[in-house]
Amino acid sequence: MDNYSAVVVEGLRVDRGGHQVLHDLTFGIPTGSITGLLGPSGCGKTTLMRAVVGVQIVAGGAVTVLGKPAGHPSLRNKIGYATQNPATYADLTVRESLRYFAAVLGAPRTDVDRVITEVGLGDHADKLVGRLSGGQRSRASLGVALLGDPKLVVLDEPTVGLDPVLREELWTLFDNLAKRGVTLLVSSHVMDEAARCERLLLMREGRILADETPEELRSQTGQYDLERAFLRLIADSEVPA
Numbered sequence: 577m578d579n580y581s582a583v584v585v586e587g588l589r590v591d592r593g594g595h596q597v598l599h600d601l602t603f604g605i606p607t608g609s610i611t612g613l614l615g616p617s618g619c620g621k622t623t624l625m626r627a628v629v630g631v632q633i634v635a636g637g638a639v640t641v642l643g644k645p646a647g648h649p650s651l652r653n654k655i656g657y658a659t660q661n662p663a664t665y666a667d668l669t670v671r672e673s674l675r676y677f678a679a680v681l682g683a684p685r686t687d688v689d690r691v692i693t694e695v696g697l698g699d700h701a702d703k704l705v706g707r708l709s710g711g712q713r714s715r716a717s718l719g720v721a722l723l724g725d726p727k728l729v730v731l732d733e734p735t736v737g738l739d740p741v742l743r744e745e746l747w748t749l750f751d752n753l754a755k756r757g758v759t760l761l762v763s764s765h766v767m768d769e770a771a772r773c774e775r776l777l778l779m780r781e782g783r784i785l786a787d788e789t790p791e792e793l794r795s796q797t798g799q800y801d802l803e804r805a806f807l808r809l810i811a812d813s814e815v816p817a
């Protein structure tokens with residue numbers, strides 16, 4: 577692996593439920609970048625993230641993360657992962673929950689207050705997770721992914737259910753993490769978030785349609801609006817040879 581790529585995926589194939597859901601994917605994710613993973617529901621975004629984090633059985637190919645095979649024990653404390661399902665306990669408060677996960681991960685206790693502030697839950701730190709709104713609960717899960725000092729943060733639709741102000745705050749947090757050299761892989765359905773990413777991986781039906789910067793995507797398709805650009809790519813990919 578070169579120093580430039582935090583993640584290298586080569587010829588990745590994954591089968592789920594008896595079907596191939598990822599088809600020979602090959603790409604790299606630059607260190608310290610925010611890469612957006614975008615595509616319609618069911619195209620394979622979560623499956624790809626699971627493969628990067630090392631919890632997905634793969635049928636073929638290789639995934640290398642920070643120079644080690646995905647799932648290698650030494651990566652455990654270097655990767656933060658927030659799934660679409662909140663990873664917190666309903667009967668603990670936000671602070672208790674984060675303290676628990678900090679202990680499990682071996683992260684310093686002082687991290688708890690830092691991440692509570694980072695995810696904007698300062699006013700809700702002593703509330704039971706079960707009494708939080710959906711958006712607050714997903715921010716509590718995001719807090720778990722930020723405990724310790726992860727070098728790679730993988731976030732599956734972290735802004736679902738958040739209002740525009742909170743979404744903006746979270747994207748500012750992602751920018752700050754990237755400036756510190758953290759690599760972020762963030763999935764989203766929302767194309768306006770694509771413009772916040774340095775690189776975009778656009779997926780459809782288990783294949784990567786584009787791996788480029790928002791600017792490259794705009795100039796390649798002649799569309800400024802990234803949603804239109806994506807639709808143009810899909811239309812072009814469907815033109816019979």
Ligand SMILES: Nc1ncnc2c1ncn2[C@@H]1O[C@H](COP(=O)(O)OP(=O)(O)OP(=O)(O)O)[C@@H](O)[C@H]1O
Pocket residue numbers: 592593597615616617618619620621622623624
């Ligand atoms: N546990 C599972 N068992 C069998 N098939 C699955 C399982 N989870 C997902 N799949 C299938 O794998 C494919 C990719 O699903 P995946 O969850 O990766 O898509 P996604 O792009 O993340 O979707 P969404 O945006 O809706 O979360 C889909 O066809 C889905 O039906």
